[in-house]
Amino acid sequence: MYPKRIPKHLIIEDYPKRKSRPWRVWLLLLVIALLSFAFAFHAHSTEVSSPSAGNLKLVQQDATVSPAAHLATDAKVTITGMIAEVAYSQTFQNQTDHWVEGVYTFPLPEDAAIQHMEIHLDGRRVVGEIQPKQKAKRIYQQAREAGKRAAITLQQRPNLFTQRVANIPPHQSVTVLIRFLHQARYHDGVFQWRLPTTLTPRYIPGAPLAEAPGIDDTTSSTVNAFGWSHATDQVPDAMAISPPFYTHPSPFKNPLSLSITLDSGLPLASIDALYHTITTRKENEGYQISLKNGQSEMDRDFVLQWQPSPSRQPRAALFQQTLDDEHYSMLMMLPPSTQDANTLPRDITFIIDTSGSMQGTSIVQAKASLRYAIRQLNDDDKFNIMAFSDNYQSLFAYPHPVSDKLRELAINWVDRLTAKGGTEMFPALAATFSQPHDPERLQQVVFITDGAVGNETALFKLIEENAGQARLFTVGIGAAPNSFFMTNAAKAGRGTFEYIGEPQDVQQNMARLFTKLNHVTTKNVSVQWPFTADTYPKKIGDLYLGEPLIVFAKTSRPLTSLNVQGDTANQTWARTVSTYQVKETEGIASLWAREKINAIEASARWGTISDIEAKETITEVALKHHLLSRFTAFVAVDQPVIRGPNTNLLPAVIPNQLPTSQRRLMAFPRTATSATLSFWVGLLFLCGLVWLQFLNKKGPQHVA
Numbered sequence: 001m002y003p004k005r006i007p008k009h010l011i012i013e014d015y016p017k018r019k020s021r022p023w024r025v026w027l028l029l030l031v032i033a034l035l036s037f038a039f040a041f042h043a044h045s046t047e048v049s050s051p052s053a054g055n056l057k058l059v060q061q062d063a064t065v066s067p068a069a070h071l072a073t074d075a076k077v078t079i080t081g082m083i084a085e086v087a088y089s090q091t092f093q094n095q096t097d098h099w100v101e102g103v104y105t106f107p108l109p110e111d112a113a114i115q116h117m118e119i120h121l122d123g124r125r126v127v128g129e130i131q132p133k134q135k136a137k138r139i140y141q142q143a144r145e146a147g148k149r150a151a152i153t154l155q156q157r158p159n160l161f162t163q164r165v166a167n168i169p170p171h172q173s174v175t176v177l178i179r180f181l182h183q184a185r186y187h188d189g190v191f192q193w194r195l196p197t198t199l200t201p202r203y204i205p206g207a208p209l210a211e212a213p214g215i216d217d218t219t220s221s222t223v224n225a226f227g228w229s230h231a232t233d234q235v236p237d238a239m240a241i242s243p244p245f246y247t248h249p250s251p252f253k254n255p256l257s258l259s260i261t262l263d264s265g266l267p268l269a270s271i272d273a274l275y276h277t278i279t280t281r282k283e284n285e286g287y288q289i290s291l292k293n294g295q296s297e298m299d300r301d302f303v304l305q306w307q308p309s310p311s312r313q314p315r316a317a318l319f320q321q322t323l324d325d326e327h328y329s330m331l332m333m334l335p336p337s338t339q340d341a342n343t344l345p346r347d348i349t350f351i352i353d354t355s356g357s358m359q360g361t362s363i364v365q366a367k368a369s370l371r372y373a374i375r376q377l378n379d380d381d382k383f384n385i386m387a388f389s390d391n392y393q394s395l396f397a398y399p400h401p402v403s404d405k406l407r408e409l410a411i412n413w414v415d416r417l418t419a420k421g422g423t424e425m426f427p428a429l430a431a432t433f434s435q436p437h438d439p440e441r442l443q444q445v446v447f448i449t450d451g452a453v454g455n456e457t458a459l460f461k462l463i464e465e466n467a468g469q470a471r472l473f474t475v476g477i478g479a480a481p482n483s484f485f486m487t488n489a490a491k492a493g494r495g496t497f498e499y500i501g502e503p504q505d506v507q508q509n510m511a512r513l514f515t516k517l518n519h520v521t522t523k524n525v526s527v528q529w530p531f532t533a534d535t536y537p538k539k540i541g542d543l544y545l546g547e548p549l550i551v552f553a554k555t556s557r558p559l560t561s562l563n564v565q566g567d568t569a570n571q572t573w574a575r576t577v578s579t580y581q582v583k584e585t586e587g588i589a590s591l592w593a594r595e596k597i598n599a600i601e602a603s604a605r606w607g608t609i610s611d612i613e614a615k616e617t618i619t620e621v622a623l624k625h626h627l628l629s630r631f632t633a634f635v636a637v638d639q640p641v642i643r644g645p646n647t648n649l650l651p652a653v654i655p656n657q658l659p660t661s662q663r664r665l666m667a668f669p670r671t672a673t674s675a676t677l678s679f680w681v682g683l684l685f686l687c688g689l690v691w692l693q694f695l696n697k698k699g700p701q702h703v704a
Helices: 022-049 133-146 361-375 404-415 425-433 456-466 483-492 503-517 588-606 611-624 675-696
Strands: 058-061 064-067 069-080 083-094 099-107 113-121 124-127 129-132 148-157 160-168 173-183 185-187 190-195 255-263 268-273 278-283 286-291 302-308 316-323 326-333 346-353 382-388 392-394 442-449 471-477 497-500 523-528 533-536 549-555 561-567 572-578 632-641 649-653
Touching: 069 099, 069 190, 083 099, 083 160, 113 148, 113 588, 113 632, 124 632, 129 133, 129 611, 133 148, 133 160, 133 632, 148 173, 160 173, 160 649, 173 588, 255 302, 268 278, 268 286, 316 588, 326 561, 326 572, 326 588, 346 361, 346 425, 361 404, 361 442, 361 471, 361 503, 382 404, 382 425, 392 425, 425 442, 425 456, 442 503, 456 483, 456 588, 471 483, 471 503, 483 497, 497 503, 533 588, 549 588, 588 611, 611 632
Parallel strands: 069 255, 099 649, 346 382, 346 442, 442 471, 471 497
Antiparallel strands: 058 064, 069 083, 083 173, 099 160, 113 124, 113 173, 129 632, 148 160, 148 632, 185 190, 190 302, 255 286, 268 302, 278 286, 316 326, 326 549, 382 392, 523 561, 533 549, 561 572
16 A cells, blocks of 8 residues: 555644755766767677677678678468468678678577578589588687688577577678478468567566576677577576677568469468568469568568358368378367357466567457457356566465456556566466366466567476466467467467467457467367377377367378267267378478477476487488488588688677667567666666765754
């Protein structure tokens, strides 16, 4: 409770008022202004000169500061059915008179199976090799020091990668091409393909480590120190996942060009890009799609949607590939389109992220989503709300029954939320799962966040160990949410996920989520494989209205048919999928291998296998299927020596563009701990305290 204001007539003055000294007030304001200016100047100087603070390494030329290298990205995409094959080119352009090494950390889809890398230079093509990670880094380091052009592609997270290109000559360029596969999503009769183009700065929890572990121990310490965050005990690879950002808006710093060939295999009712303007033309059996203006800034995810004609919506599909006398399959099965509402009463808790990374349009979208959700609650529901940043706060101590009065109270509470501070998800999730619950009621948790964290592994383990019977549904907010966290948190919580990239998406996407929450799920789903199959996921989760079942399998001989069944609230349903019409589909083996690697990573987090066993198995699978992983890397080396031993090599750390949902003038990520910020704030407080002590050191001064 705040103290009530004391009426003026009750204040007793035991001494006369002191003389006004306005010059002291003005001097204090001047000190504050100077400190503020110094802080702003420091932030700006950090942006242009200090790679350790997470910003672009620049080169001084002719008394001006210019970027050491620029980057242009081109994606050529072929989508067949649900499989997207992407040729992803990154051109590093050295615009200086110096030799540089380009370093760029970038996102890709969390389920991307990267199976090829090559470099293009001087009209030649050098194909990269897949190697165990440490061996690949040694090869790259040796080529770098020898003056050879080389490139290495490393995985930091399943959706975050680093590209390094050594020995780019002055005023020349090197292009790195990677090829990857992944699957489109299907829900409510609509297919969706998403290409991340940038990332939201991630919160790095934990205590700083005195000595950072060797994240990239075979590269120079200068290049290794590009991240804005230091290593912590919870995120030891913080430097590798905290790339710099352009903090001032300027179009086409990282231009993206994009062309898509779409062959869905079905007549289409519509094709649309959610956040970009595209041109579409019919060509033979498919469609050609490109950006209307040729290029776009990489400051928001590209999302393509296409909808089959209603009369031809697929109910089941099976894709197969034969490789090295082994047979790989991908099964897609849609659950019954029942509209029966849940019969059980429900306890639902909403968790909303109010950390600094949610500033700008993200917090607006998150609060709008939550207000919509509150209004959609049923009268027999109970609900609660958790908001978190550095700490968490809850609307109630436990879920309360829905009423018009509590709806209004909750909406007013949400309206007062602001975005600031760190992203401490762990305590909020733990508190949510520890709430008292009635086993006779459905337990649902809706988590609204951008997922901008670096300690994903600890959070997945928390969800797996503590969710119990609760189902976790994630809502990704902003132009560049952490899709790896969003999708895998939902999988760990046996729920599903949605994205909200723009304010106009709130009602449609939240309505789609509540359709799933409010309708019967299909449980006990099983696939009867006719013979032994190595399948992923091993445990099939619940199905929600409009969400497909996706299962990958490797078998010793080809499939002829499959039986799938599950239980709804009212009946058991079953489907038989015949395969006689299925055509050979490239890429299924790589997607199966990617799913197997993800399953091994999850087993290691859970503790069912050791870290050593996980590393050995992942390395074996990745090398066999020519895939990038946490323990493997692609490396390509051009053999001619082009840089002499006496010529310096400068690091050129290329920033990402800040997502459109973030504030453009952010000097450094507000979800990150910052010694710089602490220093200036502390100095400001110290000056204020010293000045107040000076004003009051003689006590009250009476008028003569």
